[in-house]
Amino acid sequence: MTTQRTKATALEVRRVHRLVAHAAGLPDVRAEVEANHDENRWWPTAISDPRVRMLAAGWSTRVSYRMVETYARVIASANTEGFDSLATASDAELAALVRPIGLPQARIDYLRSLAELLQNWDKEGTDPTAETAACDSLVADFAGRVRGASYKVAQCALLTARGYHCGIIPVDSGMVSKLAPALGIALPSGAVAHERMRHILEAAVHARSAEFHSLAAQHRYRVTIPGGVEPTWWAHLVLIYFKRLYLNGPAPQLCRRRPVCTKVVGCPHPSHRA
Numbered sequence: 001m002t003t004q005r006t007k008a009t010a011l012e013v014r015r016v017h018r019l020v021a022h023a024a025g026l027p028d029v030r031a032e033v034e035a036n037h038d039e040n041r042w043w044p045t046a047i048s049d050p051r052v053r054m055l056a057a058g059w060s061t062r063v064s065y066r067m068v069e070t071y072a073r074v075i076a077s078a079n080t081e082g083f084d085s086l087a088t089a090s091d092a093e094l095a096a097l098v099r100p101i102g103l104p105q106a107r108i109d110y111l112r113s114l115a116e117l118l119q120n121w122d123k124e125g126t127d128p129t130a131e132t133a134a135c136d137s138l139v140a141d142f143a144g145r146v147r148g149a150s151y152k153v154a155q156c157a158l159l160t161a162r163g164y165h166c167g168i169i170p171v172d173s174g175m176v177s178k179l180a181p182a183l184g185i186a187l188p189s190g191a192v193a194h195e196r197m198r199h200i201l202e203a204a205v206h207a208r209s210a211e212f213h214s215l216a217a218q219h220r221y222r223v224t225i226p227g228g229v230e231p232t233w234w235a236h237l238v239l240i241y242f243k244r245l246y247l248n249g250p251a252p253q254l255c256r257r258r259p260v261c262t263k264v265v266g267c268p269h270p271s272h273r274a
Contacts, residue, residue: 021215051083051114110147155194169236174243
């Protein structure tokens, strides 16, 4: 069932833009975005088969940042094998492939049900990479039919299949539990919160696309944003790395009075008084 896309409020759009404007100016956030924008370590462009890209998105779950190189080697091996070969491999062969990143049965189940979904989509004439395909419906269908694929995994899978700049802003658990409160955004409970947050973030970039482009230029980001596209991928990376660097801790320089205090970081409110 497709989650109803409700319109983001003007306040939500303004708060997202304000936070991105602050976060984009932080040197550590900028360094991470530049390192992962044009060639992302989790979803490399060297993988040309969208089916393997969707596989990579699912297999990245519950893999820590410390293990990104190990994960990358597993995905490179999977790409060399090819999706059709993987889909017909034995459980023992697949378990040996994914052993370095753990959870072998969960990853095998994901692959098996992904292959089944893709076969069904092919029979139905559904191309997940087509520009005309309805992303919201694809995300809901993916989340409902692929084992272990929540909304957040489905969002990532469709993003990687369609390309960084397709307009999808994937939302992980931290963006729901930490970023939304920092923005003063109330979300519904459960997995659907990931879809609601995605809708808000995408609406904010759509509404202020030119301003987000200007922010990337203003802070001299060394990234390639194709002409004529909304900078959703850039905004996603700014937010995801701000969340990782400043909210996961949280960092001591983060104002505890957000979203009332609009400066977010570097404000005159000592954290010990909040």
